Amino acid sequence: MRKTFFLCLIAIVNLTCMGYAAGLPILPSPKVISTIDGENKRERVYGDIDFIWRNTNSELYSCVQEEFNELLRKNCSDRLKIIGEQSSSKKILKAFCRKHSLNEHYIDSIGTEGYLLSKSDSCIHVVSKTPEGLLYGIQSAKQLVRGGYAPSVTLVDWPDYSQRIFFDDISRGPISNIAYIKKQIRDLSELKYNAFTFYIEHVIQPLSYPDFAPENGKLTMKDVREICSYARKYQMEIIGSFQCFGHFEKILSLEKYASLGDTSSMIAPLNPQAQSFLKTVLEELADVFSSDYFNINCDETWDLENGKSKEYVHRVGPDKFYADHIRFLYGILKAKNKKVMMWGDIIMKYPHLLSELPKDITYLSWNYSGTNYDAWINPFKENNSNYVVCPGILNSNRLFPDLNMTRENMQFITDGYRAGAKGVLYTSWDDSAFHSFASIMYGVALASEYSWNASRSIDVDGFEERYCMVRLGSKDTRFTQTLNELMKFAKLGMTYEMNDRIFYERFTPEINNALNINKEELNIAREILTSVKRLLDTVGLRKEYVDEKTLKYTVAQYEFIVDARERMFKMADWYRRSLQEYTESPERARKSLIMALKEINPLEVQVLALKQQYTELWIYENQSYFLDEGLKLYREKLEQIHRVQSDLLRAIDFIDSGKQPDDIMAAGLDVRNVNSNYFSCWLFCGTFLNGDINTDYLATVGGELNIAPLPGERLDMGGCEYRWARCVSNNGFIMDFNEMFHSVNSGVAYATAMLYSDKEQTVEILYGGSGENLIYCNGQIAGRTAKENEFVADKYKLSLHLKAGSNRILIKSRQLVNDWKFSFRVDGRIVKSHKQKYYL
Known part of the structure; x- marks a missing residue:
C-alpha cells in the first residue's frame, strides 16, 4: 500500500513539473496538472449532473451550468457531482491541497482568478477565492466533461496576465448581430478572456446624436446594455470605445457633421461644437458600458499639422496640440469614474508626453509583425506607465488570417509580460468586405493560451491537439493540419501573406490589355490547393460546424483564383488556335471558339456558389450593413465572365457571317505568361x-x-x-x-x-x-x-x-x-x- 502511494506521488511530481497531461481537453492549458490515474479509458459520459454550490451565489454560474445540460447523454445512468466552492479560508484551501497531495504554496499562487480542481469518476470539485476564479474552474470542468476525459486529475491554475481582452473591429465592414455577439462572449469566456471591446467609429447610436449611425448596422444604447448584462453572467466586462480624434471620416462625411472636422478625417479639437459633440457622446456611452475602462482610441492622427488648426499647431507644437486634446477627453471620462485607455502609437512619437499626461492612463501598444518588440515596450516600461500589449490575428486585407505571422506575433505577449505589461488586448481588424469570427478562432484561442501562460514556453503542437478537442470536438488534428497546409499560400508571391488583393483583381483580360500571369507560380498554387482539399475532405467536426464551413469557403476562394486563371490560359490558347485555323477551315475555327466557351462557363457556377456561401456566412454573424459591398465583388466577377462569353459568341457570329474574328488583343482575350509579377x-x-x-x-x-x-x-x-x-x-x-x-x-x-x-x-x-x-x-x-x-x-x-x-x-x-x-x-x-x- 505504502509502495503504491509512493509510486503515485512520484507520478504526481513528474506530471506537475511537466505541466502537461496528454489528451487533456482544456484551453488554455492549466499551470499544474497531476494525476494518479493515467490509464487510457474509454470516453466518459454522464446522464445527469448535480451541482452543489458552497459559499457563493449559484446565479453567478447559471449560464455555464446551463451549458452542461447540452453535454448529457440520454439513456446513460452515470451521474456526476460538481461542487463549486468559493473560499478565502486558508484552512479550507490547505485541506483541499492535503487531500489531493498538492503543495500548499499553490494557495498563494492562484491569486484572485485562479482555482483548484480535482476530478474523479463521479465528482469534480472546484475551489477558488473569488467568483471569477470559480467561473474559470467551472469552465475547465465543462471542457473535461465535454471532452469525455476519463482519468482522475488534479489541477492548479491561474493566469499570468490580469487583463485578457479581445478587441473586435466592427467599423470597417461587418458588424455583428446581437445573437452572435452573445456567442462571442460565450466563446471568449470559455477561453478565459475577462474583457471584450469593439472598435467603434460610427456604428453606435447615442440618443443625443442618433443620426450618424448606419440604419442597418449599429449598436443602440439598448443593445449595449443587453450585451453588458449578458457579459456579466460570464464575469466579463465590456469596455467602452469611441474614436475621438483621427479616423473620423465616416461621421465627418455626413453634411450635418462636416463642420466638426479639422480635416476630412480628423475632428477639430479647438472647435467648441466638436468639443460639445465629443463630451455629450462620451458621457452617454460611459453610462452604458459596464467596464471601468474606456478606450478613446486617438491613433494614427496623421493630420495633426495639416488641418484648419495648422497655424495654431505650428505655434504650440503638434505634441501639445495632441496632449491637450487627450487631457480634454480624460477630464470627461474621469468625471464619469472611467479609466482612460488609448492607442500608444502617437505617444511613441512624443515620448515626453508620458510624464506629462495623467499617470493612470493605460496605453495600448500595438504591433502586428516582427520579432523584436523592444521599441513598443521600452518607452512605457521606462516611464513606469500602465500599458497593455496588443498583438493581432493578422486578418486585415486577407482571405484568411496569416497564421504564420499570428504565431510569431505571440512573442509580443511573452516579451510584454517579462517587461511588466498589465495585460493583453488581442486585436482583429476587419479591413475588408468580410472577416468571419470563425476564421480567426485559432488565433483567438492561441492568444488566450499565451496570455494565460505568458511565463511558460508554449508547445504549439500540444495546443493544436487541445484546440481540436476543445473547440471542435475532434479526436485528431486534421483541421489544424489543413490550416497549416493552407498557410503555404502565405509564402507564395501571388498570394503572399494570404492577401485578398488577388481575389479582388480582374481575372479576365481587357481590350488592348493582356492578362499577365506567372504560370510557374500558378502551378505551385495548384499543388497547394490539391493538398489542402485532400486534407479538408478528411476533416470531421463534432461541433462548431461553421468553422468548417468558413474554411471551405476560403478554400473555394483559392480554388476560384487558380481555376479562373488556368481557364483563362486555355481560353486564350483556343482563341489563338481559332485565328490560325480560320483561313484554312472556318468550321474548325468555330469549334475552337466553342471549346474556349466551355472553359469559361464553369466559372459562372463557381462564382454563384461562392456568392451563396458568402451570404450565408455573413447573415449568420452580421447585420446587413456592408453586405452589399461584398456582393458587389461577385457581381463584378460575373460581369467579367459574361463579357468574355459575349466576346467569344461575337467571334462565332463573325465566322458565321463570313468574317474573320478580331485579333486577340482587340477582342480583349489576350492572356500571357510573364516571368515576374x-x-x-x-x-x-x-x-x-x-x-x-x-x-x-x-x-x-x-x-x-x-x-x-x-x-x-x-x-x-x-x-x-x-x-x-x-x-x-x-x-x-x-x-x-x-x-x-x-x-x-x-x-x-x-x-x-x-x-x-x-x-x-x-x-x-x-x-x-x-x-x-x-x-x-x-x-x-x-x-x-x-x-x-x-x-x-x-x-x-x-x-x-x-x-x-x-x-x-x-x-x-x-x-x-x-x-x-x-x-x-x-x-x-x-x-x-x-x-x-x-x-x-
Whole structure:
C-alpha cells in the first residue's frame, strides 16, 4: 500500500513539473496538472449532473451550468457531482491541497482568478477565492466533461496576465448581430478572456446624436446594455470605445457633421461644437458600458499639422496640440469614474508626453509583425506607465488570417509580460468586405493560451491537439493540419501573406490589355490547393460546424483564383488556335471558339456558389450593413465572365457571317505568361495641376529625395490639400493615375512603394508609362522616359541598385494624355507583397 502511494506521488511530481497531461481537453492549458490515474479509458459520459454550490451565489454560474445540460447523454445512468466552492479560508484551501497531495504554496499562487480542481469518476470539485476564479474552474470542468476525459486529475491554475481582452473591429465592414455577439462572449469566456471591446467609429447610436449611425448596422444604447448584462453572467466586462480624434471620416462625411472636422478625417479639437459633440457622446456611452475602462482610441492622427488648426499647431507644437486634446477627453471620462485607455502609437512619437499626461492612463501598444518588440515596450516600461500589449490575428486585407505571422506575433505577449505589461488586448481588424469570427478562432484561442501562460514556453503542437478537442470536438488534428497546409499560400508571391488583393483583381483580360500571369507560380498554387482539399475532405467536426464551413469557403476562394486563371490560359490558347485555323477551315475555327466557351462557363457556377456561401456566412454573424459591398465583388466577377462569353459568341457570329474574328488583343482575350509579377499597389499623391516634371512639389515636406509617406498622410501646397492614398490595380498589372485623379490637365502625380532586399544587389526592372516619367530609387534618379502618348508595358528596362533592407521607389509622372498609366516589375524575379511593401 505504502509502495503504491509512493509510486503515485512520484507520478504526481513528474506530471506537475511537466505541466502537461496528454489528451487533456482544456484551453488554455492549466499551470499544474497531476494525476494518479493515467490509464487510457474509454470516453466518459454522464446522464445527469448535480451541482452543489458552497459559499457563493449559484446565479453567478447559471449560464455555464446551463451549458452542461447540452453535454448529457440520454439513456446513460452515470451521474456526476460538481461542487463549486468559493473560499478565502486558508484552512479550507490547505485541506483541499492535503487531500489531493498538492503543495500548499499553490494557495498563494492562484491569486484572485485562479482555482483548484480535482476530478474523479463521479465528482469534480472546484475551489477558488473569488467568483471569477470559480467561473474559470467551472469552465475547465465543462471542457473535461465535454471532452469525455476519463482519468482522475488534479489541477492548479491561474493566469499570468490580469487583463485578457479581445478587441473586435466592427467599423470597417461587418458588424455583428446581437445573437452572435452573445456567442462571442460565450466563446471568449470559455477561453478565459475577462474583457471584450469593439472598435467603434460610427456604428453606435447615442440618443443625443442618433443620426450618424448606419440604419442597418449599429449598436443602440439598448443593445449595449443587453450585451453588458449578458457579459456579466460570464464575469466579463465590456469596455467602452469611441474614436475621438483621427479616423473620423465616416461621421465627418455626413453634411450635418462636416463642420466638426479639422480635416476630412480628423475632428477639430479647438472647435467648441466638436468639443460639445465629443463630451455629450462620451458621457452617454460611459453610462452604458459596464467596464471601468474606456478606450478613446486617438491613433494614427496623421493630420495633426495639416488641418484648419495648422497655424495654431505650428505655434504650440503638434505634441501639445495632441496632449491637450487627450487631457480634454480624460477630464470627461474621469468625471464619469472611467479609466482612460488609448492607442500608444502617437505617444511613441512624443515620448515626453508620458510624464506629462495623467499617470493612470493605460496605453495600448500595438504591433502586428516582427520579432523584436523592444521599441513598443521600452518607452512605457521606462516611464513606469500602465500599458497593455496588443498583438493581432493578422486578418486585415486577407482571405484568411496569416497564421504564420499570428504565431510569431505571440512573442509580443511573452516579451510584454517579462517587461511588466498589465495585460493583453488581442486585436482583429476587419479591413475588408468580410472577416468571419470563425476564421480567426485559432488565433483567438492561441492568444488566450499565451496570455494565460505568458511565463511558460508554449508547445504549439500540444495546443493544436487541445484546440481540436476543445473547440471542435475532434479526436485528431486534421483541421489544424489543413490550416497549416493552407498557410503555404502565405509564402507564395501571388498570394503572399494570404492577401485578398488577388481575389479582388480582374481575372479576365481587357481590350488592348493582356492578362499577365506567372504560370510557374500558378502551378505551385495548384499543388497547394490539391493538398489542402485532400486534407479538408478528411476533416470531421463534432461541433462548431461553421468553422468548417468558413474554411471551405476560403478554400473555394483559392480554388476560384487558380481555376479562373488556368481557364483563362486555355481560353486564350483556343482563341489563338481559332485565328490560325480560320483561313484554312472556318468550321474548325468555330469549334475552337466553342471549346474556349466551355472553359469559361464553369466559372459562372463557381462564382454563384461562392456568392451563396458568402451570404450565408455573413447573415449568420452580421447585420446587413456592408453586405452589399461584398456582393458587389461577385457581381463584378460575373460581369467579367459574361463579357468574355459575349466576346467569344461575337467571334462565332463573325465566322458565321463570313468574317474573320478580331485579333486577340482587340477582342480583349489576350492572356500571357510573364516571368515576374507586377507591383500592383502603390501610394498615390496628386495631382499638381499644370505641373512641371522638374518642380519638386514635395519640397515643403522634405522633398522628393527624402519622402517616406504613410497611407492617409496629408500635405498642404498653395492652399490645396493633398493626401497619400493607397491605390490598388484592378487587374494586378496597370496602375491608373487617371482612375484615381480624373485629371484632364497637364498634372503631375507621384506614386511610391517600398522594396525590401535581403542583400545589396542590382536588379533590372521593366517599366512602361504614358506621359513623362521619372523613376527614383532611394532618392537617386534610376531612369527617365521619353514623352509617351501611349501606354506600353515593359517598354523601358532600367537598373536599380538596391541596398540591403528597405528601398524607397518613387514614380513621378506628368500627364500628357487622358490614358495616364504605368506598370512596374522586377524582371525575372518573383516579388512578394503586402499592400505597397514588396519583398525580393
